[in-house]
Amino acid sequence: xxxxxxxxxxxVQAGESLRLSCTASGRTSSSYTMGWFRQATGKEREFVAAxxxxxxxxxxxxxxxxxxxxxxxxxxxxxxLQMNSLKPEDTAVYYCASxxxxxxxxxxxxxxxxxxxxxxxxS
Numbered sequence: 001x002x003x004x005x006x007x008x009x010x011x012v013q014a015g016e017s018l019r020l021s022c023t024a025s026g027r028t029s030s031s032y033t034m035g036w037f038r039q040a041t042g043k044e045r046e047f048v049a050a051x052x053x054x055x056x057x058x059x060x061x062x063x064x065x066x067x068x069x070x071x072x073x074x075x076x077x078x079x080x081l082q083m084n085s086l087k088p089e090d091t092a093v094y095y096c097a098s099x100x101x102x103x104x105x106x107x108x109x110x111x112x113x114x115x116x117x118x119x120x121x122x123s
Contacts, residue, residue, distance in 0.1 A: 001026045001027055001112070002024060002025070002026045002027055002028055002030065002031055002098045002111070002112040003024070003025045003026045003112070004022055004023070004024055004096045004097070004098060004112055004113065004114035005022065005023045005025075005096075005114055005115070006020060006021065006022050006094065006095065006096045006114045006115065006116060006117040007020070007021050007022075007023075007117060008020040008021050008117060009093075009094060009117030009118045009119045010118075010119065010120070011120045011121075011122065012086055012119075012120070012121055012122070013121070013122050013123075014086060014087055014088055014121055014122065014123050015085060015086065016086055016121075017082070017083060017084045017085075017086065018083045018086060018119060019080055019081065019082050019083070020036070020080065020081040020083070020094055020096075020117060020119070021078055021079070021080055022034065022036075022078065022079040022080070022081075022096030022114060023076075023077065023078050024077045024078070024079070024096075024098065025077065028053075028077055028098075030100055030111075031053060031098040031099070031100065031112075032052060032053060032054070032099060032100050032101060032102060033050050033051065033052050033053070033098070033099040033100075033101060033102060033103050033104060034050065034051055034052075034053065034070075034072060034079040034096065034097070034098055034099075035047065035048070035049065035050040035051075035096070035097045035098075035099060035104075035105070035110060036048040036049045036050070036070060036079075036081045036094060036095070036096060036097075037094070037095045037097060037107060037110075038090075038092035038093065038094045038095065038119075039092055039093050039095070039116075040089075040091060040092040040093075041092075043092075045095070045107050046061065047061050047105040047106070047107070048060070048061055048064055048068065048081070048094070049061065049064065049068055049069075049070040049081060050070065050099075050103050050104065050105060051070045051071065051072050051079065051103075052102065052103055053072060053074060056071075056072065057103060058070055058103075059103050059105060061105075064083075064090075067083065067084050067085045067086075068081060068082065068083050068084070069081070069082040069084075070082075079096060081094070083119070086119075086121045087121060088121050088122065088123045089121075090119065090121050091119060091120050091121050092118075092119060093116040093117065093118050093119075094116060094117050094118075094119050095113055095114055095115075095116045096113070096114040097110035097111075097112065097113045097114070098110060098111055098112040098113075099111060
């Protein structure tokens with residue numbers, strides 16, 4: 001089992017920045033890729049970004065490319081999502097997730113999920 005805990009959400013104004021953190025614990029050796037997803041009210045959960053623990057290779061959704069940056073700290077077993085130039089449409093609950101697969105983006109490809117952290121962007 002892998003346990004994931006997100007933090008860093010909050011209320012910001014459009015154009016501002018926010019950094020989310022995710023702490024992984026437990027059997028992290030079974031984790032190959034870490035991903036961030038988000039789910040807005042009334043919408044399906046969607047892929048935001050992913051990164052591999054080993055090489056640090058990244059993948060982004062087109063909607064956040066150029067504004068969001070995913071990174072990881074292997075020593076601390078933490079993953080971050082730096083979100084810049086936030087827009088009201090970025091408002092959602094953001095989830096951290098772990099996968100045994102390589103840089104996947106589908107929600108069904110992830111094995112473990114955190115509880116989520118709310119990000120609200122006001123206009």
